[in-house]
Amino acid sequence: MSRLAPGIAPDLRSNTGGIITPNPFWLASAPPTNSGGQISRAFEAGWGGAVWKTLGSPIQNVSSRFGAVHYKGTRAIGFNNIELITDRPLEVNLREIYEVKKRYPKHGVIVSLMVETRDEWKDLIKRSIDAGADGLELNFGCPHGMCERGMGSAVGQEPALNERITAWAVEYSTVPVLVKLTPNVDEIGPHGLAAQAGGAHGVSLINTIKSIIGVDIERKVLEPRVGGLSTNGGYCGPAVKPIALHMVASLAREERFTLPISGIGGVSNWRDAVEFILLGCSSVQVCTEVMLRGYRVVEDMIEGLTQYMRDHGYANLDAMRGQAVPSYSEWGELNLNYETIAKIDASKCIGCQACVVACHDGAHQCIHPDTNKAVRVPVVDESECVGCNLCQIVCPVPDCISMVEVPNGLRPASWNQHVNEGALLRAKKGVH
């Protein structure tokens, strides 16, 4: 691992299965990558790569197409769409790919593809590469519309089909092939391994999650409404990041899986990108945040990532990639003798009692109001506190509640060690 020398700027260049981009920030295949004009503006704003909105079989779109979850005044913490692949003529897209690549030779243009037959794949791959594609992304993820026609997630959910079509693409392609995986499966491992067996150069995940974004409670119709009907769509945005992180990390720690990963799912800022990279991603793809706020968000992403790498001494992305993967363990290996309790900093507490009600109603009834009503700093009954974190989560004041490790003198012991070796566990707390 290369450490960053003082005064040297971190190298943000990214290599995802042979697709080299000036930085790891790519636009995901979606409305922001619908046309050459858009992608040109994105590259001007600083994006390192763009996955062209999926080329493929002819389609027709509906109106409306998008829906969102709003929470407590924050718009679109979750987002979904029932839009399909590109509805523009193939010739127009290919011409624009050519023009963009000519104008931006150092940026990554990855072309997303989705067709049915072997001949169609062969033809479309050739034409995409002829237009100048730096890489291909096989759309095996779309969970609405296209899957009803046997494409998208219908392929991604069948490892044998995934492997076979991947093998066709790899056979016909002279550029790296990424397989975009669907999260609408119970375990991601077999699907990543299928792409690997088919010869893919990398995977990208997650595509959107099958969803119904909401119900119009006045009309009693699902959203987004298409006349009097709607359909399930693909869920994305900040709310899906935890699901994406889990699937990315699951592949990253799968020993047989060796492909580079392009991480997707709720990446909204540089911190999210750092998390994906620490869990093994070579690049990250962004859609929802750009749909909501525009290409300009990449400026802060680049700055934030650069500063993070500087702060942590990472000279390049290879040094940083996957650093959090070893911390992902089975539950049975967790140290049950590791003990924390909540501590409230009285000097910071504002007396809102949010921790009291959360602990009483939602946790283990160990945070109490002070018996002196005039004192509004709650009291933690440390003999009962199980260290669950809920109080810290609800507290509105930064660093007011901290979870403090309690040295209990016991040797580390996991459940597996307890079962297999009779390792001694600490006495349970909060159990009555």
Added chain:
Amino acid sequence: MTKLPDDRSEVGFTDYKPAYSQVQAAAEANRCFYCVDAPCIAHCPTAINIPEFIRKISTANVEGAARTIFSSNILGMSCARVCPVEVLCVGACVYNELDAPPIEIGKLQRYATDAAFAAGWEFFAAGPDTGKSVGLIGGGPAALAAAHELRRLGHAVTIYDAGGLLGGLNTTGVAPYKMRADQALVEAEWVLKIGGVEVVQDVQVGRELGFDELQRKHQALVIAVGLGEDRLLPLPGAGLAGIHGAVAFIREFKLNPVDLRGVRHAAVLGGGNTAIDAVRELLGLGVPEVTMVYRGSEAQMSGYAHEWKAAKVDGARAAWRAQPLEYVGDGHVAAVRCARLGEDRRPSGESFEVPADLVLLAIGQARLGVFAAALPGLEVADGRVVVDAEGATGCPGVYAAGDCANGGKEVVNAAAEGKRAAQAIDRYLAGAPGARGVANV
């Protein structure tokens, strides 16, 4: 409803705290931490469940928000406008501990209560008839709150109001940049929509109508007459034209057009909240120079600091440590001559004149003692009717609430005390444990 003149001078004022739009209300409501055992509730005399009504605004359950407010305080609409929230709920908001802007509770309460008035939502019905009757002397906030609560409890109610307009000082005394008179009248009418409240207006209890007659007709009484007329200063020149009590003057311009075009300088004598209101109102009415004349220092003023700060922004002047000695003028007042007081509030020997073509006295209102003689056991001390924690006087069955009992506080105190007295009367009439004896009926 009583129609007020369209050209009355108060209509020229605009709200000093403009109403929230739906977007503004939602954004502010979403900031609320939804505290448990919230300090804002503890600092509301009517103990409105503030975090709950704010949460309801945040989920667009505005009708529920209004229900929560009115359940605690039927005068929630006017209180939203006139409460000194800076020293009550908003002053207690935990955001202050973070040195961050506290939640604008008054504006959110106004948002919900205005919506209720606009939509005509009705939340309350009269209780089953108990056959008991209560007489309320006075028609201001304390009486209205008591009347509403008594009707919810099923008692018949008669309001005896000395004036021709319900709402008391809410109608005639509130600064118009907080609330206009017509809004207070609308509120009074809205409160009485619960039905079964007989209103007798323009009647002076104790004069045209005897207490003995009221005691024959009603099983309990509530005295809620507020305070009396402005106190005036018997100084040399007190007979000059242009010298008025502040409360009387405010009433006049709220209900009628007044012409202050000839007034170049005005002086307001006093240092309380009525004095500050009068100063701001005179400035708002176009008087170029308005000076508050107060015996103490700025720090000693009994008016709220936040109100005085706003008055200064409006352009108010002040003469601190000034003791009026004489009104100067020829037929019409032209100045107030004042003694300069020292730190010890004794005259320093120096005197000076504050120019004034108009002088308003805001040094307090007369307090009433007429009830003591007529109602055996009822005590008056310091000009206030003496009551216990439930509002009961020493005369069985006679309660008091609002300014006449508390010496002059906020509308929200009157609302709380009126409701509290009503609940105490209910227990008293039922002869329940805790009541002060059993009614002799």
